[in-house]
Amino acid sequence: MPGLKHPSPPFGGQPFLIAVATGAVKGYSVVQVIGRNPDIAGTAEDIWEEGGVLVWPSVAAVISTVSDDPADDVGGTGALTVYYEGLDTNYLPISETVIMTGATPALTLQSFLRVNYSRVVLVGSAGANVGTIRGSVGGNVQTHMQPLDGTTHKTQYTLAAGARGWLIDSRTWQGKDSPMDGGFWRRPLGESWYRKSHLLTYRIQTDAPGFFTDGFPEKTDVKMTAIRDGAGAAISVVGSYTILIKDY
DSSP states (O other), X not given: OTTOOOOSSOGGGOOHHHHHHTTOSTTEEEEXXXXXXXXXXXXXXXXXXXXXXXXXXXXXXXXEEEESSTTSBTTSSSBOEEEEEEEOTTSOEEEEEEEOBTTXXXXXXXOBSEEXXXXXXSBOTTSSOSSOEEEEETTEEEEEEOTTTOBOOBOOEEOOTTOEEEEEEEEEEESSSSOEEEEXXXXXXXXXXXXXXXXXXXXXXXXXXXXXXXXXXXXXEEEEEEEEOSSSSOEEEEEEEEEEEEOO
């Protein structure tokens, strides 16, 4: 694998990826991403809870966080704070926690060009977010947390400046007897989207191994999509993948 050297022998007898995940190998990390789209039909959509196709920010801006339930408010019974991880205008990692204010937008202090992850941190007596919580940048939703999930399930992710990634695996599941075509896509900075794999399913889980010789560079956007292949009712689709990252 160009640019990647496996330790030999494995640290403590562990396989390389496990050693990376446990912190035994410095300079590398493993990212595991999972997303769900509950309503895939005859038009291709990204695999994430919001549905449709994510509009990626073109400029960095603050994240606006709102819930559709008043319980997700400081002093309420639901989500009290939400934590974000993402990238700034220079594609450098940033993170921030906001205090929830229900349907009134709670704004980050920092500006985010990419939002890779979010989760509820502090909660009231309900133990989780009561409503659907969305985080938006420039008016476009970037994260969507279903009630009680406590975290976002999205397959859109962006590599930081200086990082390099290798796809280890990707997989899809679907919830009805209807054929589905899933895919893993990537977009290097300044280039077009192109498809890494097809994941065809019918009542089963489909796995596709990554290709170590075909890594992707810093600032690359990645995502998974799905489309129902043929007529029938809309289907619920789950997609996930694992990326090995050489840190910046």
